[in-house]
Amino acid sequence: MTYRFGYLYALILAGTIASPARSEGGSDACAAGKRLYMEKCSQCHGESGDGKGVGADFFNPRPRDFTSGAFKLRTTESGELPTGGDLAKVIRNGMPYTGMPAWPRFSDGEVADLVCFLKTLNPDFADTSVHPKTVTVPKPPAYREESARKGRAIYEENKCLDCHGSLGRGDGESAPTLKDDWGNPIRPADLTRRWTFRGGHRREDIYRTFMTGLNGTPMPSFMASVKEEDRWPLVDYVYSLSKGDDPGYASMVTAVSAKLPKDADGIREALARSKPALFPVIGQVIEGRRNFFPAANAVEVRAAYDSESVAILVSWHDMSPQTSGSNSPLASKGDSSRAPLTDAVALQIPFKAPEGNAKPYFLAGDKKNPVEFRFADLGKGEIRDFLGKGWSGLTASGAAVKADARYDSGEWSVLFLRPRRPAKGLAMDRGVFVPIAFSVWDGFSGESGEHGGVTSWYTLYLKPPEEGSPILPAAARALAALAAGAAIVFAARFRLGRPGAAALSKSHLSVDTESGDPR
Amino acid sequence: MNFWVVVPMVLALIGLRFLKPGILLWLAAWWGGCFIFLRFGILPPLPSSIIGLFMAILTAALALYGTADADKLSAIGKSLRAFLMERRFAPWLWGSLVVIPLLVGFNAYRQATSEAVAPATGRTIHPAPPSEITFRGKKIDILKASNPFRELEGKDKAAFAGHVAGGRAIYYKNCVFCHGDNMEGDGLYSHGLDPQPANFADPTTIAMLQESYLFWRIAKGGPGLPEESAPWASAMPAWEATLGEDEIWDVILFLYSFTGRKPRAQERAE
Numbered sequence: 001m002t003y004r005f006g007y008l009y010a011l012i013l014a015g016t017i018a019s020p021a022r023s024e025g026g027s028d029a030c031a032a033g034k035r036l037y038m039e040k041c042s043q044c045h046g047e048s049g050d051g052k053g054v055g056a057d058f059f060n061p062r063p064r065d066f067t068s069g070a071f072k073l074r075t076t077e078s079g080e081l082p083t084g085g086d087l088a089k090v091i092r093n094g095m096p097y098t099g100m101p102a103w104p105r106f107s108d109g110e111v112a113d114l115v116c117f118l119k120t121l122n123p124d125f126a127d128t129s130v131h132p133k134t135v136t137v138p139k140p141p142a143y144r145e146e147s148a149r150k151g152r153a154i155y156e157e158n159k160c161l162d163c164h165g166s167l168g169r170g171d172g173e174s175a176p177t178l179k180d181d182w183g184n185p186i187r188p189a190d191l192t193r194r195w196t197f198r199g200g201h202r203r204e205d206i207y208r209t210f211m212t213g214l215n216g217t218p219m220p221s222f223m224a225s226v227k228e229e230d231r232w233p234l235v236d237y238v239y240s241l242s243k244g245d246d247p248g249y250a251s252m253v254t255a256v257s258a259k260l261p262k263d264a265d266g267i268r269e270a271l272a273r274s275k276p277a278l279f280p281v282i283g284q285v286i287e288g289r290r291n292f293f294p295a296a297n298a299v300e301v302r303a304a305y306d307s308e309s310v311a312i313l314v315s316w317h318d319m320s321p322q323t324s325g326s327n328s329p330l331a332s333k334g335d336s337s338r339a340p341l342t343d344a345v346a347l348q349i350p351f352k353a354p355e356g357n358a359k360p361y362f363l364a365g366d367k368k369n370p371v372e373f374r375f376a377d378l379g380k381g382e383i384r385d386f387l388g389k390g391w392s393g394l395t396a397s398g399a400a401v402k403a404d405a406r407y408d409s410g411e412w413s414v415l416f417l418r419p420r421r422p423a424k425g426l427a428m429d430r431g432v433f434v435p436i437a438f439s440v441w442d443g444f445s446g447e448s449g450e451h452g453g454v455t456s457w458y459t460l461y462l463k464p465p466e467e468g469s470p471i472l473p474a475a476a477r478a479l480a481a482l483a484a485g486a487a488i489v490f491a492a493r494f495r496l497g498r499p500g501a502a503a504l505s506k507s508h509l510s511v512d513t514e515s516g517d518p519r
Numbered sequence: 520m521n522f523w524v525v526v527p528m529v530l531a532l533i534g535l536r537f538l539k540p541g542i543l544l545w546l547a548a549w550w551g552g553c554f555i556f557l558r559f560g561i562l563p564p565l566p567s568s569i570i571g572l573f574m575a576i577l578t579a580a581l582a583l584y585g586t587a588d589a590d591k592l593s594a595i596g597k598s599l600r601a602f603l604m605e606r607r608f609a610p611w612l613w614g615s616l617v618v619i620p621l622l623v624g625f626n627a628y629r630q631a632t633s634e635a636v637a638p639a640t641g642r643t644i645h646p647a648p649p650s651e652i653t654f655r656g657k658k659i660d661i662l663k664a665s666n667p668f669r670e671l672e673g674k675d676k677a678a679f680a681g682h683v684a685g686g687r688a689i690y691y692k693n694c695v696f697c698h699g700d701n702m703e704g705d706g707l708y709s710h711g712l713d714p715q716p717a718n719f720a721d722p723t724t725i726a727m728l729q730e731s732y733l734f735w736r737i738a739k740g741g742p743g744l745p746e747e748s749a750p751w752a753s754a755m756p757a758w759e760a761t762l763g764e765d766e767i768w769d770v771i772l773f774l775y776s777f778t779g780r781k782p783r784a785q786e787r788a789e
Contacts, residue, residue, distance in 0.1 A: 040700065043687065043688075043690075043691040043695075044691065053691070054687075054688040054691050054692060055691030055692055055695060058691070058692055058695075058696070097707075098707070099695075099696075099707055101699060101700045101701070101705070101706075101707075103700075103701075105701065249710070251637055251713070252635075252636070252637040254634070254635070279711075280710055280711035281711065282708035282710075282711035282712070283696070283708060285693075285696045285697075285708065286756040287756065287760070292696070358746070359752060361741055361742045362754055363756075366742045367742075368742075431635075433635075433637050433638055455711060456711055456712050456713055456754055457713070457752075458637075459637035461635050461637065463635065470627075470628055470631030470632050471628065473627060473631065474624045474625070474627040474628035474631065475624060477623050477624055477627040478620040478621060478623050478624025478625075478627070479620070480623075481619060481620035481623040481624070482616065482617075482620035485615070485616045485619060485620065486616060489603060489612065489616065492603045492604075493603060493604065496600060496603065496604055497604065
């Protein structure tokens with residue numbers, strides 16, 4: 001059925017749209033690729049391949065304009081067209097953290113058909129007399145710490161930190177000024193999160209990106225400027241900035257029992273003992289002024305508690321701190337002129353203990369199940385409490401208190417301090433799992449109100465303090481089991497081994513005779 | 520199911536059968552085999568409370584089987600006696616006397632040191648719909664309502680294709696971020712949602728449901744789920760605020776068209 005409608009649809013399109021590529025897409029393979037393209041790709045990349053499909057405005061980075069000939073991921077030199085294999089690879093693998101999904105379900109033949117069709121969209125592909133120079137990635141040597149250390153100097157020499165920042169968090173000085181070839185703002189990669197690298201996170205992928213650059217973006221090729229012996233050290237340095245190949249997103253943050261001093265420095269020190277949990281931030285793509293490309297892609301959370309309070313430290317990467325102006329969680333009603341906007345963060349927990357699994361709606365609660373919404377405006381440096389019954393139902397419910405918010409090398413960290421048993425709201429007892437969610441706003445990207453980054457519900461767990469070593473009770477259990485086993489064996493041997501034991505076996509036999517067994 | 524565990528275990532049981540083991544060993548093998556199957560053979564893993572329940576039933580069943588007739592009972596008595604008394608079983612006896620307490624101790628240690636795990640969110644897969652909803656002030660009977668554009672499929676193919684195309688545009692402006700380009704529930708933001716967005720390509724989702732049911736879930740979303748169908752958890756928004764009635768019917772047509780699934784037929788009202 002899918003096929004039939006896809007076909008029908010393609011026929012309608014073919015009849016109504018004058019495709020510039022029709023003359024070249026005459027071969028069977030390209031026609032098949034065109035059908036597939038119209039069904040699976042045109043909604044974003046546009047029916048004429050200009051990157052202006054019906055979904056295009058809802059993705060950032062925007063879908064590729066195939067007519068431009070500028071492709072990010074290639075094995076060819078800077079400014080050149082990609083090879084067919086390069087295009088196939090992007091279709092197969094997708095680009096992480098963008099709207100381009102991986103298409104593992106296409107057969108190799110279907111991918112080849114698509115590549116054939118894509119090449120009809122830009123006339124330069126047709127010129128077979130020109131062969132773009134390809135970049136060969138040598139076999140990577142084993143990763144070495146010294147190599148990564150040496151790479152730091154090369155990172156500095158080549159001014160990588162101007163865009164990517166000193167610690168690689170994408171917070172370089174020129175980061176806020178960057179634009180792609182079409183004039184859209186573009187963010188430098190956060191090198192501490194290699195799972196978001198569009199072209200892959202393996203060391204050979206990073207090497208290839210250095211050599212080819214990313215066409216259409218400010219990322220240049222370093223083929224000429226970085227000597228051959230410096231290339232792998234630079235790759236190793238960038239590689240060393242991330243903790244792993246995958247984000248290791250958590251579902252729960254564990255609050256450790258600690259002495260929480262009065263001063264923020266002391267509390268932050270106590271929080272350093274807590275294991276950080278990374279939660280993914282997603283765009284609020286549902287209500288009001290939707291946000292299709294939140295500036296933050298994750299928040300890192302640590303938590304600790306004492307008898308009175310729970311301390312929660314929320315940190316996330318932000319390319320530039322916006323501290324002049326103001327921000328608010330209240331729906332902006334389409335008013336984006338309320339500039340300048342500051343950065344902001346909010347912590348959300350259910351207002352009352354959830355019954356069973358019926359949590360409030362994750363976007364600022366709902367009418368039946370309100371949420372406690374603690375909003376920190378990092379310009380004013382204050383935290384204000386709201387009662388949330390949805391984005392349009394947020395009401396301020398308390399006086400503002402001073403926030404401890406710090407920005408360091410591309411990372412904000414904000415400390416929330418909440419009484420464990422407030423007069424109104426959820427009591428946080430030991431050993432109880434509390435739903436918790438976060439929102440982040442980047443003033444620079446115009447985020448405010450419902451136009452921000454959000455998380456779904458995760459769990460905060462107040463771990464009871466450990467009492468003594470677990471080895472002793474375990475050993476006691478083992479000994480008890482040993483004693484019981486030995487008692488059974490010796491009792492049995494004692495009874496069965498004595499002359500009286502014969503009576504026992506006899507009694508068995510007597511059962512047998514009774515049941516009429518001829519034995 | 521974890522075939523790397525289940526297949527070798529079944530083969531081992533079959534092999535054991537050929538060795539003609541004593542009844543005691545045979546019962547023990549069954550007990551152990553079932554435990555291994557429940558604990559390691561099923562993916563995702565069962566909660567320990569469920570395993571405990573099944574094992575209790577199994578223990579009772581095996582005890583019943585073993586004591587069902589005098590033959591077996593006496594055979595068990597004999598094997599037990601031989602195991603406890605006879606020299607040839609002595610290494611096994613002393614071995615079990617060492618191994619069992621060690622396992623008990625290890626288990627106790629592991630329980631004491633295990634990290635707490637957040638309780639799994641229960642979820643009613645297809646909660647019962649209300650019989651009637653109010654959509655933008657208009658009453659819609661969820662049990663009887665049908666997609667007003669479905670009939671065009673047979674009558675006016677071009678008009679039908681137009682509605683499907685309309686639904687397609689709506690899908691790629693609103694739904695694709697979570698439900699994905701292939702409608703497999705793996706969109707750009709699906710990694711940040713729990714439970715995962717519904718997979719429409721799966722035969723147990725829209726193929727099992729009536730179009731009016733989809734209308735209700737799209738219009739009212741997670742917040743519109745009835746209390747009596749708890750426990751539920753859903754990040755699905757209520758699209759009533761954004762999409763009109765016709766637009767929702769269009770997008771429903773597109774979901775079925777793209778996945779090649781057929782909606783469940785409306786039951787005839789008696």
